[in-house]
Amino acid sequence: MAFDSAVRQQGLLALERTPDSTLIIKLLGKWRLNRDLPSASIVSPELSAAPAPQRIIFDASQLSGWDSGLVSFLEGVSESCRARSIAEDRSGLPAGVRRLMALAEAVPEKQGAKSPEGRRLFFERVGNLTIDYGRAAGEVMAFVGNLSVTAAKFLLRRARFRTVDLLENIQDCGAKAVGIVTLISFLVGVILAFMGAVQLQQFGAAIYVADLVGIGMLREMGAMMTAIIMSGRTGAAFAAQLGTMKVTQETDALTTMGISPLEFLVLPRVIALVLMMPLLCLYSDFMGILGGAFVGVAMLGLSLTSYLRETISALSLTNLFIGLIKATVYGGLIAMAGCLKGFQCGSSSSAVGDAATRAVVSSIVLVVVACGVFAFITNLLGI
């Protein structure tokens, strides 16, 4: 390619070299953001090609339209010119473009304003994470401690919250959850029954599906499924509600009024869920057994009476109470996880979403861990 008066045309752009080592950048056609615009880097090879141009001139005579896409391109070109100390002559550009470029360059980039998060050493990252985890653990301790004090206050009838709030929460995590609990529990009963039927039918002992479903629902699945539904439904809602209240400074307004948000906001929620969980669990047990009976009658050819008689003979109050105690504990865990994540929420709307997600994840983890602990204890006690 000859350098003398060489014209290279690339779509919206034509580059021309004059003998006095000047680069003319001709802008052609419409430079709009909704078109495929060239990036400033396509000029760079021309700028660094030997012999290096002394100055560049812009020619906009064939430019038919522009918006900030052009300004962005020119800023890129001008930056690479400055880096190579090439003079630029902007007089050929439309006045509006020149003004916008001057505006963009009016305030120099603030030193250190760019995010300091660059590449960090491995050990620094590990150290920072450890410190963060330590702090988070401390926050959990403080929260649980404060909540215990608040609960004690409640038992002494000195806690301050509105009864209306408690009732509203009870309605929200009790009555309003019945629909979804019905559906899920019935299906879990059906699934358990199918699972058992495949094995038990080989021995001609299909009737024992009733035992499997009954004991399975009462001891484990009723509480577990209710807990998982409530983590997704109520735990997330608690985190989102409290998180939003934090963003809008409503919790600050309570604190500075001398009302503890823990008493006023967390306590009614925890009480509501702890009260409602065993009830929902009981209902879920019932629906699960119904699901099992449906499979037993419809698929296995058992009579409803014999299925129910078998169920009743298999179940004991111990099983029922183990399930209900579990549900109560799960309820407390879910409510606390939800409220804690809500209070730890940052101050933006995306932080509220994060808080809700974290609430669900940590309450499900807590529930499963608690379930393991219960399995261990009941095994130890031989019940």
Added chain:
Amino acid sequence: MAYGSFVLMRDLNFTVRRGDIFVIMGGSGCGKSTLLRHLIGLKEPAKGEIVYGNLNFTMAGSAEREQLLRRFGILYQGGALWSSMTLAENVGLPLGEFTDLTPSQIREIASLKLAFVGLKGFEDYYPNQISGGMQKRAGLARAIALDPEVLFFDEPSAGLDPISSRLLDDLILELRDSLGATIVVVTHELASIFTIASNSVFLDADTRTMTASGDPKELLAHCTNPTVHRFLTRGAQDKELAGHGEAN
């Protein structure tokens, strides 16, 4: 004042006298609201202390703090009304918690306070049913529910049209005169600064400390610090310089 290891402001030292309308001013992001959060105990100073009368607020135990906080009224930036309660319930909550009034008395006082801020008849509205300016006024009604001795305002005029903003300024002056309250305002609205302030402190984001204090009108006349002067004159000099630049 610091966030973690990031020091936002250092060497702040000022006194607010009883009955003052004290303005904390400064550019965006310089830490005005953070300073306010320190003053009302939502954040602990990294170093130093805050003293009210003869009570050291920073060192005080939680019971003393609670006592003191009860004598404060605070208007937050967005109003921060409790969204699950009606306006009357919002205003009535502190009354219900800290006085022995009966529910009907509380309701009467709540509607009186709402009437003070021009919201008579809105008692049973929920915060999301009224406009931003009205929420702010309702927030003020809640702040004055317990006839506080000290009132804090965080950006009272932010998001308000000039007339509502002016009315709010008048309301602030009125409250000072009628309740005899001491008022601390965080703002960068020049118009309201000159209307209401009897004393002030200027926080400078670049030097990370306070660069001036005193009556803003006097600061305008006498302060030699160029940043403060530019702030108080809306950068009028810059405009002139820029004007000359354009002409050349």
